[in-house]
Amino acid sequence: MTFPEDLRYTKNHEWLRVGDDGGVATIGITDFAQSELGDVVFVELEPVGSSLAADSVFGTVEAVKTVSELYAPVSGTLAEINGDLESKPELVNSDPYDGGWMVKIEMSDPAEVEALMSAEQYQAMVAV
Secondary structure (H helix, E strand, C coil): CCCCCCCEECCCCEEEEECCCCCEEEEEECHHHHHHHCCEEEEEECCCCCEECCCCEEEEEEECCCEEEEECCCCEEEEEECCHHHHCCCHHHHCCCCCCCCEEEEECCHHHHHHCECHHHHHHHHCC
């Protein structure tokens, strides 16, 4: 199980990577989350342009035996969705930190990132 050091993490098992410009964040679910869910068969995401508050639902991920809501780690506007997940939702399982990313959010308050967990804190929370 991997916990990339360059990411920030939420208690709901989302990860966030701040882009080079500091204003757009890429978001997905963690390796731990995808392993707990099992085989992902469908991902449904809010449309581009949606306004999101931190901790609001931005979509759902459906696995063989369960459906889980996805929560925005920060506030902002949904700028892009990963269209590959429509035909290949299994990318969430096989490549959760790169090919399996879910959305990009143009952050309205980049300082919210500071409230998220580091890789070390997240790893301690899930205790693996």
